[in-house]
Every structure is written in structure tokens, then in C-alpha cells.
Amino acid sequence: MSDPRGEADGAAGDAARANGREGERPSATTEGLRLEARGLTHGFDGDAVFADVDLSVEPGDVVAVVGPSGAGKTTLLRLLACFETPSAGVVTANGRDVWELSDEERLRVRRRLGMVFQHRSLFSATVGQNAAYGLRVRSSWRERVESSLRKVVGRHEIPRAATDALETVGMAEKADRHAASLSGGEAQRVAIARALAPDPDVLLFDEPTSNLDPRNTAIVEGAIRAARGRGMGVCLATHDMQQARRVSDRTAVLLGGEVIECGPTERVFEAPEDDRTRDFVAGELVY
Numbered sequence: 698m699s700d701p702r703g704e705a706d707g708a709a710g711d712a713a714r715a716n717g718r719e720g721e722r723p724s725a726t727t728e729g730l731r732l733e734a735r736g737l738t739h740g741f742d743g744d745a746v747f748a749d750v751d752l753s754v755e756p757g758d759v760v761a762v763v764g765p766s767g768a769g770k771t772t773l774l775r776l777l778a779c780f781e782t783p784s785a786g787v788v789t790a791n792g793r794d795v796w797e798l799s800d801e802e803r804l805r806v807r808r809r810l811g812m813v814f815q816h817r818s819l820f821s822a823t824v825g826q827n828a829a830y831g832l833r834v835r836s837s838w839r840e841r842v843e844s845s846l847r848k849v850v851g852r853h854e855i856p857r858a859a860t861d862a863l864e865t866v867g868m869a870e871k872a873d874r875h876a877a878s879l880s881g882g883e884a885q886r887v888a889i890a891r892a893l894a895p896d897p898d899v900l901l902f903d904e905p906t907s908n909l910d911p912r913n914t915a916i917v918e919g920a921i922r923a924a925r926g927r928g929m930g931v932c933l934a935t936h937d938m939q940q941a942r943r944v945s946d947r948t949a950v951l952l953g954g955e956v957i958e959c960g961p962t963e964r965v966f967e968a969p970e971d972d973r974t975r976d977f978v979a980g981e982l983v984y
């Protein structure tokens with residue numbers, strides 16, 4: 698069985714190598730960030746979406762969350778991103794319950810996360826301004842001194858860092874274009890550059906390639922591999938089984954309100970322990 702991740706990683710990998718950043722690790726001052734969901738349970742208006750979910754996002758590792766539409770993938774990512782408090786269970790950052798942290802501490806955790814949403818989410822501004830957004834937010838004097846971010850650049854360095862991130866997804870030449878003038882694929886690539894630019898510890902991708910053509914999909918997947926190569930932890934929600942297989946190290950199958958299986962991707966695909974995983978992977982379950 699050939700390694701589905703062994704293929705060239707395209708524009709993102711080329712750019713990372715050109716920038717000499719491939720395999721770059723967190724700076725000596727930073728501790729890597731390990732996000733973990735334990736016994737996570739959530740619902741809306743009394744209706745449970747999922748219960749008792751365990752999942753970890755580790756530095757330098759891509760974990761895919763696969764499941765049909767409505768399984769709760771977005772909800773899980775939003776909980777990991779500290780956007781919502783869970784109905785039960787905990788999300789921890791390096792072992793600490795994020796909702797037991799002070800607002801200030803939780804904000805620092807969130808500054809170490811990058812999130813790419815399923816639908817177009819760019820600001821009404823140029824491509825370059827979008828890519829620079831997270832860098833600007835993080836470049837205040839106070840955070841530079843006190844925080845444990847992997848990278849905080851000074852204001853004068855922001856344009857260069859934004860351009861680097863845009864190069865990663867092949868969009869640097871369009872830095873002066875207005876976001877509204879981009880195609881869906883281009884917009885998604887800029888959204889990824891915006892998330893990558895501050896060099897977050899953890900990237901949360903929600904169906905980043907739904908509605909993208911194969912070329913844009915390959916660029917996005919290359920960016921995911923390059924992020925992993927730089928030591929970031931990645932959680933990728935997708936209903937595209939082949940994408941999970943191409944880019945992830947581990948796969949969690951979210952089905953019927955629970956994670957029915959989680960393990961090394963090849964094992965989950967080749968030798969699933971749960972019959973429902975086998976059926977789902979084979980596309981035999983209809984929703």
C-alpha cells in the first residue's frame with residue numbers, strides 16, 4: 698500500500714522550503730500547545746449533537762474528523778476553538794480546562810489558534826490586509842513581551858510576514874486585489890494565509906475544500922502538510938474520505954452522536970474496528 702501522503706506537497710511545500718521554514722519548530726520560549734476534548738458533550742435547545750467525545754490535537758500531527766453532514770464536525774471545532782462552552786465535558790489546553798482559565802488566559806490560548814471556516818469569511822478589504830489581520834492583532838507590545846506565541850512580528854515586519862503567508866498558498870501576486878473580487882478557491886486560499894500568517898500552534902480547518910476544484914484543493918492540502926511540517930497541530934473536519942486519507946495522521950469518525958472510532962488513518966481505512974466505519978468509509982451509509 699503506497700503512502701497516500703507521500704506525494705509532493707505542491708505550492709505550499711515549495712514555498713515553505715524556499716522560505717527555509719520546512720520543519721521549523723516552535724521557538725525555545727514556547728511550549729507546544731496540545732488541545733484535548735474529554736467527554737465532550739454538546740447540544741442545542743435540548744437536542745444533543747454528540748456525547749462523550751474524546752479527541753486530541755497534537756503538535757506536528759493532523760487529525761481528521763470525518764462524518765456525514767450534520768454529525769457535529771463544525772460544532773466540535775467551535776468548541777475546540779473556545780467559541781462555545783460545552784454542555785458537559787472539557788476542552789483542555791496543555792491540560793488546563795479552557796473554561797477554568799481567566800478571560801485573559803483563554804484569550805491567549807485563542808491567539809495560538811488559527812481557524813479556517815467552511816464558507817467565505819474574508820473581511821471587506823484587500824487580500825494583503827486580510828492576510829495581515831492576525832499579525833496586527835497579535836503585535837501589541839504587551840503580548841510580545843508576555844505571551845507564549847510562536848511568532849509575534851513588529852508592525853514594520855507585518856507586510857513581509859503577510860506576503861510570506863500569501864506565497865504559501867500562491868496568492869502573493871494578488872495582495873492588492875479586493876477580497877470581493879476573488880473566486881471561491883482564491884478566497885479560501887487567502888483565508889488559509891490569514892490563519893497561517895501568525896504561525897499558530899493549532900489550526901482548525903472546517904471543510905476547507907468544499908466547493909473547490911482539484912487544483913485549489915491540492916494547494917490547500919499542501920498548506921496543511923506544510924503546517925504540520927512546521928510543527929503545528931491540525932484538526933481537519935471533512936466529509937471527504939479521500940482527503941482525510943491523503944493528509945491526516947489520525948482519523949476520528951463522528952457518527953450518530955459519538956466518535957465511533959479514532960486511530961491511525963491507514964488503520965481506520967484499511968482495518969476499521971467498527972462495522973459502521975467500514976460501511977461509512979465504503980460509502981454504503983446513506984444520510
Ligand SMILES: Nc1ncnc2c1ncn2[C@@H]1O[C@H](COP(=O)(O)OP(=O)(O)OP(=O)(O)O)[C@@H](O)[C@H]1O
Pocket residue numbers: 741742746764765766767768769770771772773936
Ligand atoms: N447554533 C446552532 N443552533 C441550533 N442548532 C445548531 C446550531 N449549530 C449547529 N446546530 C445543529 O447541530 C447539528 C450539527 O451541526 P454541525 O454544523 O456541527 O454539523 P456538521 O457535521 O459540521 O455538518 P456539515 O458537514 O453539513 O457542515 C445540526 O443538526 C445543526 O442543525
